Amino acid sequence: MNALAMLPLHLDTWIVSLLIGVAFGYTLESSGFGDARRLAAQFYLQEMRVLKVMFMAIVTCMLLIAWSSALGWLDFEALFVNPTYLGSGILGGFLLGLGFIIGGYCPGTSIVSMATLKVDGAIFVGGVGIGSFVFGETADGFREFYDTAGFLGRFTLPEWLGLPAGVVVLLVVLMAGFMFWGGEILERTFGRGGKQEGKEQTGARPGFWRPAMKGGAVAMVVFLVLAFALPFVGQPTIEERVQALDAETTPLLESRDVQIEPIEMLGLMHNHVQGSLGRFRLVILDVRDESEFNLFHLVDARHVTLDELKGDAGRALRDQAYDTAIFVVAAQGEVRSTEAWKILHAQGVRNAYVLAGGLDRWLEVFRGSDASFDTALGDRYPFARPTLPVFQQMVKAEADGDETAWKVKPVVKAAAPTGGCG
Amino acid sequence: MKEPRPYWNAYVGGIVLGVVLFLSFALTRHGLGASGGVARAVLAAEKVVAPDHVNRSATLASWAGGEKNPLDSWLLWGILGMVVGGVVSGLRGRRLKLETYKGPRISVPTRWTMALLGGVVMGFGARMGRGCTSGQALSGGAVLSVGSWALMFAIFAGGYLLAYPLRRFWN
Known part of the structure; x- marks a missing residue:
């Protein structure tokens, strides 16, 4: 595992966005996507340019991601994966398809068409603006459908199919290869050849192995080899991801930026963040053994094992339902909670903290004695959540002495990047 | 030129x-x-x-x-x-x-009207789908999002559904 340069870099600056946009626009225009006729030809099976460019791009990028992830250079969990909304997604996609054949562009292609002074492209861009406006004005009426119909959160094909990522990547490459092969046959059957003026010939030419196809075939062979090898390399396990992220997590842990003192924890339990009321959802994860949890635990704490955090239960914490969540991991001391925190980090869960000193310190502060219990009262002890006045007094007392060092950052909704066209 | x-x-x-x-x-x-x-x-x-x-x-x-x-x-x-x-x-x-790119059998104003109409439908659809061909089909497709793949196939379904009725506009 290479722990030095873990991708993605978090370069969300305007200059990076601009440069990526330049490359994107240049590529689209050079690939012929600024011409509505060539895009529409896809739907008349005359020219499969849309299919070829799109699937080649998807396969290329997918293989680059899968391989850099397999080699430990890139943390897939940190990437934005469009959340799945089957209802609005399929309806929206269907409308996109209708708009595509009516207007001849999609939003991205119309922008490069406009850039090359095509009047139809510019008008289409205006139409996209109007359509967005109409959606914004009407969406309140179907908000529930929009937000909930078929909502599955971050959900990938490997998770859906229950197959290893490498196998799914291979299947996608095979599917793309099959589609390219079919596309070539369709182009030769329905293609217009050189009938349209001012364009390169794209249709039937003598011989199956046109030069244009040779390139594609060579690329596909390379891609297939890469895809076949992938399942043998495998994707990093959660343990390996924890290890790979060491360079990122160690400084955070050593500077004690993520360990919160009992006073701050108590504040969180009373909806205080940074010493004042805030809006967030507190999720307390108790990673001790279940018997200890039953004896005593914090109010609203959830018992969870490290193994559960490594699996689906950990992944589920990235869900949209936790968009505004602040996670605090509690253990007896700090060893197991630090381990849990690392797992959460590797699962792509941010806004997670460790209860400093664990419940031992908590009990010392709020109970004034050690952690021995005769009866299993769970969270029915007063010190399972001391009252708000207790917190306020503590803050006051600390203000007289040294300043309280608040560590929990207030959460803003959509801490994850808004992806795609969102 | x-x-x-x-x-x-x-x-x-x-x-x-x-x-x-x-x-x-x-x-x-x-x-x-x-x-x-x-x-x-x-x-x-x-x-x-x-x-x-x-x-x-x-x-x-x-x-x-x-x-x-x-x-x-x-x-x-x-x-x-x-x-x-x-x-x-x-x-x-x-x-x-x-210039205006259009099918050989329609007038320029017709093409402009269709471009506007298609743009409106697509603008609405892109917001409904939380992304368009770029943000969903391409980007979500590459990271194997189930929703993005469903949306991608829906795009092709919508396009092919209207392709025959609209053939006059493009051919």
């Missing part, structure tokens, strides 16, 4: 596009986007004209309400870059020319 240069081979274009998409993921964590930038520009205008209206609507407020500035987004920089990239590629390919 000289003849426009031929376009790239579609497979080469796809590979280059895939590398650009990967760079976007590797540098910024997210893929590419287009329609969102247009939507945000519209929202910004709406906010200037009717800020109260924006704050009252749950949908509009979630994008541009209160302190939120819809222009403060990578999507808009991306669009600006796309225009620059499109101009450069158009110049290089000798395609920078004021």
Whole structure:
């Protein structure tokens, strides 16, 4: 595992966005996507340019991601994966398809068409603006459908199919290869050849192995080899991801930026963040053994094992339902909670903290004695959540002495990047 | 005016596009986007004209309400870059020319009307689908999002469904 340069870099600056946009626009225009006729030809099976460019791009990028992830250079969990909304997604996609054949562009292609002074492209861009406006004005009426119909959160094909990522990547490459092969046959059957003026010939030419196809075939062979090898390399396990992220997590842990003192924890339990009321959802994860949890635990704490955090239960914490969540991991001391925190980090869960000193310190502060219990009262002890006045007094007392060092950052909704066209 | 240069081979274009998409993921964590930038520009205008209206609507407020500035987004920089990239590629390919691309059997005004209509449908659909061909089909497709793949197939379904009735407009 290479722990030095873990991708993605978090370069969300305007200059990076601009440069990526330049490359994107240049590529689209050079690939012929600024011409509505060539895009529409896809739907008349005359020219499969849309299919070829799109699937080649998807396969290329997918293989680059899968391989850099397999080699430990890139943390897939940190990437934005469009959340799945089957209802609005399929309806929206269907409308996109209708708009595509009516207007001849999609939003991205119309922008490069406009850039090359095509009047139809510019008008289409205006139409996209109007359509967005109409959606914004009407969406309140179907908000529930929009937000909930078929909502599955971050959900990938490997998770859906229950197959290893490498196998799914291979299947996608095979599917793309099959589609390219079919596309070539369709182009030769329905293609217009050189009938349209001012364009390169794209249709039937003598011989199956046109030069244009040779390139594609060579690329596909390379891609297939890469895809076949992938399942043998495998994707990093959660343990390996924890290890790979060491360079990122160690400084955070050593500077004690993520360990919160009992006073701050108590504040969180009373909806205080940074010493004042805030809006967030507190999720307390108790990673001790279940018997200890039953004896005593914090109010609203959830018992969870490290193994559960490594699996689906950990992944589920990235869900949209936790968009505004602040996670605090509690253990007896700090060893197991630090381990849990690392797992959460590797699962792509941010806004997670460790209860400093664990419940031992908590009990010392709020109970004034050690952690021995005769009866299993769970969270029915007063010190399972001391009252708000207790917190306020503590803050006051600390203000007289040294300043309280608040560590929990207030959460803003959509801490994850808004992806795609969102 | 000289003849426009031929376009790239579609497979080469796809590979280059895939590398650009990967760079976007590797540098910024997210893929590419287009329609969102247009939507945000519209929202910004709406906010200037009717800020109260924006704050009252749950949908509009979630994008541009209160302190939120819809222009403060990578999507808009991306669009600006796309225009620059499109101009450069158009110049290089000798395609920078004021004209209208249309099927051979329809008039220019008809083509413009269809472009507007298609744009409106697509603008609405892109917001409904939380992304367009770039942000969903391409970006979400590459990271194997189930929703993005469903949306991608829905695009092709919608396109092929109307292709035959609309053949006069393109052929």
